[in-house]
Amino acid sequence: MRVAIAGAGAVGRSIAAELIAGEHQVMLIEREAKQFEPHTVEQAEWVLADACELASLEDAGLQLCDCVIAATGDDKVNLVVSLLAKTVFAVRRVVARVNHPANEWLFNSAWGVDVAVSTPRVLAAMVEEAVSVGGLVQLLTLRQGQANLVEMTLPADTRWAGRPVRDVKLPRDAALVTILRGGRVIVPQPDDPLEPGDELLFVASADVEGEIRRAFSH
Incomplete structure (x- = not known):
């Protein structure tokens, strides 16, 4: 898979290194000369350009990418990159970093975002997941906000102990994907x-999460 990452700061470089380790082709786009350091991720293709400029993205070959990750520290830039990637270059998968929680509502399909990753939300979810038993914890928003990855840990006194998966009656827009x-x-x-x-890990639309809770409350 060919992936373009806008923003070669600490976050962008870390993502690039992980993707390269997974044998993906990575292009890092950075507009600040002081952060243009190809030696830090030598296996990546580096482009010194403004990812908000259409001509720069065309020259970089964004249309050849399977995925674009907008990973700068500026939410405005990440939104513009996402919109251009999706609407102009028809990139199949666009992932955007949300730096400020107050802006999270903007990161949706209207701006070309398929998956929005909010660090504060992810960290909060990890804390909840670690301490919550029997409750439903939202881990990640998927597919333009249409579904969430949610988790529930069965408590020691669960009534579901020993009962088969087939007995779980989930709502229409929910699926148990992993145990x-x-x-x-x-x-x-x-x-x-x-x-x-x-x-238990579920993929579910937000409006049926309450029904999942109720399914395990009896």
Whole structure:
């Protein structure tokens, strides 16, 4: 997969290194000369340009990318990059970094964003996930805000202990996609029994999360 990353600061470089380790092709676009340091991620293609300028993106070959990540420290820049990537260059997947929580509502399909990643929200979700048992925790917003990745840990006294997955009656716009049990990742099958301490991962639209909670409350 070919990925373009707008912003070669600490965040952009870290993402690039992870993607390169996963054998993806990465292009880093940076407009500040002081942050243009190709030696820090040598396997990436580096472009010194303003990612908000259409001509610069054309010269960089953004139309050849499968994914664009807007990872600068400026929300306005990230929104413009996302919009250009989606509407002008028809990039299939656009991921944008949200720096300020107050701006999170802007990062949606209207601005070309498929996935918005808000560091404060992710950190808060990780804390909730670590301390919450029996509650539903939103981990990530997916697909232009149309669905969320949510998690629930079954408590020790759960009534669902030993009951098969098939007994779980989920709403239409929700799916149990993974069970984390100890060090195992389980793709749930109808006959698989649930156990106390299971971490259940669901993909669901936001408006049915309450129904998931109710499904496990009895």
